Amino acid sequence: MEFVVDSMPDITLKFSPGECFLKCTNEEYKADACISADENELSILEASGKILLDDNSKYGSDHIKIHYGALSIFNAVYKMYYWATEATASKLHIPFLHARHDMIHLWSLGLCSSKLYFSKKVFKCKVPRDMTESKDILALGNLSWSYKCLLENSVKVIKTMKEEHEEYSLQKILSSGAESRTSLSTLLKLDIQKP
Template identity: 35%
Template sequence: MDLYTSKINLILAVKTLSTAIPTLKFYPGELLSDSLDEDYKADGLIKLDDMEICLLETSGHYDLTDLPRFGYDHIKGSFGALTFLRKILKTWYFANVDTVRALKVFFIHARGKRVHLWSLEMSMQEVQVMGHITSSEIPVNATDAGKVLDLGNLIWKLKLNTEVEERTNLATFVQQDIQKPVRGSRYGLLLPEHLDYCHLKDCFQRF
C-alpha cells in the first residue's frame, strides 16, 4: 500500500478495542448510520448491542495537507456523534440524571499524520460539550515503537471510556414515574429542570 495515495487504515487498531469487549462490534467501511433519517456514511462505526457509540472519519491518505477537508470531516464527525447521543437519549428516555450526565459518545478522526480521539457528552440541559481526549501520530512501520505505544495509549483510553462490563445495568436506573416525552418535543432529550450550574470552561477542563 502506498501511504501517500491510499486512505488511512485504522481497522486493526480499532478492531482490537472491540474484540476485547464481547458486546462491542466494529464495522469498517462506508456505512450508513442508523441514527439519522438522512444518509450519513461513516468510515467506521462501533456499536454496543446495536447502539452506535463511536464513529471513525478518515480525511484522505497519510500525510495529506488539506485544511478545508479536515474542517469538513471534523464538522461531519461532530454532527454524527451528536446524532448518536440524541438517539441514545431518545431510546433510554427514562434514564436518571446521573446516567445521562455520565453518558459519552466518541469520534475518532484520522487526518494528516495523526489520529484524534474526541468525546461528546451532555453537561447540562440542552448543552453538549465536545472534548479532545488525546491524539497520536500514526505509525507507518514496526520500527516506530514510540508511535505504536502512543496509538496503543489512544485505544486504551477509548477502551476505558467504553468499557461497560462492570457497570450496573441501565434498567436499574429507571425512574418509574417518568412519562414518555411527546414525539419531537425538545428532541426527546430529558434532563431535570434544575442542574448544578456548570461554567463552560470547567466542563472543558475535565478533558
Template identity: 35%
Template sequence: MIPKLKFFTIRRSFLNDLEKLKKNDQLPREIISSLGNMVKEIFSILFKNGFLRKARKGENNDDFWSSWQEHFDKCECHKYCLEKYHIIECGYTIQCKPSYDVDLYEQLGNNKHQVVKSPFMDFGVYTTKFMQELKKGNERSIMKALLDDNHWEEIEAGSNSANARYVYDFFIVINRYMGNCSMIEKSESIFSYHLVWPLLSLAVKTATLPIRNLLFKTGEVILDSSDETLKAVGVVELDGIEFCLLETSDAYGISDNSRFGKDHVKGSFGALMFLRKILKTCFYATEDMLCELKVLFVHARSKRIHLWSLEMPAKDVQVLEHLSYTDIPTNVSQVDKILNLGNFVWKLSDCLRKSYQTINRMKEEHVRYLTMRQLNPNNQSRVNLATLVEKEIQKPLKGSDYGIILPKQIDDFDLDNTVIPANKQ
C-alpha cells in the same frame, strides 16, 4: 472567597445591565464597551490571583452552563461552526477559540496536561524483546518473542491477564501493519484497511472481553441514528445503539485542512446524532446517568489519530472534549510512536467500555421505571430525557471553507504527559 460559579452569575448580571444601557442609548457605546472590557479584566485578575475558589461538590452548575448558553445565543459564528449546535470544543491540546470567554473556557479543564495509562509498563522485558526482534525483521524470531512462555502464563492465569492479552494482541497488529505500512500513503481505503480498522477492532475486542457484545461496522456505513442520509467510515454499536463513530480523512500524510475540517464537523454531527438517539431510546433513565454518558468520535487524519468524546452536561449544551491523540508510526525504529499508539488504543478501549456500560445502565433504568410506573401509579415522576433534545438540527452543508473552523492545537513543546501503569487509579 467567592465560588467561581457564583462569580459567573455576578459578572453576567453586570454585563447584561451594560447591554441594556447600550440598547437604550443611555451611555455612549464607547464608554459601555470600555466598562465591559474593564469588568472582564477585573474578574480575570481575581481568577488568576486566587480570590475565587473552585466550586464544591454538590454546588449548582446552572450558572456556569447558562453563561455558555448566552454565548451561543450571541455568537455570530461561521455557518459551519459547531457552536450552531451548542457544542463547546475543548480538551487536551485544544486552544481556546477567539470567540470563547477565556475564564469560562479555563473552567473546562487543563488543556496542556494528560495522564497516560500504559499497559506496557508491567511487561517491560516482553515489550523490549519484541521491539528488538521487530527491528531485525526475522518473522520466526518475532513469533518466538510473541509466544514467550512467561508472558503466556500471565495471559492464561495471571492477575494481570487482561493487560497481558492486550499487549500481545497489539503487537500482533503492529507486526502485520509494519509489513504494509509503506502502502498507507496510497489511498484512504488502504490506510483504513491496514491500520485504522485493525486498531478499532482491537479496541472493541479489548473493551468487551470476555463477553463480545459490541459490533464494529466498517465501510460506507449509513448511520441509523440520523434522520438524513449520513455515512461514516466505521461505527461501533451495542444492540443497535450507535455510540462510536470513525472518520478517516484521505490517505496517510495528506495535508488538507478543508477536508479535515469537513470531516471533523461531520463526525461531531454524527456523535450528536448518537447522543440524541440514545436519549430518545432510554428517555426515562436518570439525569445522573445522563451526566455519565459519553459518545465517541475517532478521527484519523494526516499523520495522527484523534479521540473525542461528546457529552451533555446541561440542557442545550454539549461538550466535545479532545481526549487524546497519537502519531502514526511508519517504520520499526519508531518505538516511542509504536508504544504511544498502543497507549492510545488502550485508552480508546477503556472509553468504549465505560460508554457501553453506561448505555446498559440507562436501558435498565428506563425499563425499571416503566415497570414501576405500571405497578405503582404514585411512583415519583422523572424528567423525560427526550425533551432535552427537541431542537431540530440539520445535516452540515457542503462547502469549501471548513478548514478555518478546524480546532487549533497547542504546540507539542507546551504539552506535558504523566505516564502510569494501566492498572493504577
C-alpha cells in the same frame, strides 16, 4: 478500531468497517467505520483521506461531520432510554476517532447541561510508519487503551440507562404512585441538522 473491539471479549460489540450508514439519524450519514452494541451505535471513525493528505478544507468539513455523527448517536441513546435518571445519563460520553494527515485524534462528546454539549479531545497520536518509531507505537497503544476505556464506560452507562428506563416504565404502568421524572429528551437540542 477492530483490535480494540477484539480486546473486549466480555462485551458483545460489532465493528463495521467501510462506509456504514448510521441508523440513529434521519438524514443520510455515512461513517468510515462504526462500533455498535445490540441496537445502539456507540462510536464512529472518520478518515480524512489517505495518510499524509494535506487538505485543511477536508479536515475541517470531516471534523464538523464526525461531531454531527457523534451528536446523533448521543441524542439517539437519550431518546431511546428517556426515562433513565439524569444522574446516570449525565455520565454518558460518546467516543469517536478522526484520522487526518498522519495523526489519529480521539474525542469524547457529552452533555454539560440542558441543550449544551461538549466535545473534548482525549488523546492524539501520530500513526507509526515503521517498527523503529517506538514513541509513536507506544502513543498508539495509549490511544487504543483510552478508547477501550471510553467504550467500556459507554456500554456500562447505556446498560444502566436501559435498566432504569424499563424499571420506571413498568412502575408507571403498575402503580400511580411512581416518582415523577422528566423525560431526558427535554435536555436535548432536537433540531440538529446535518452540515
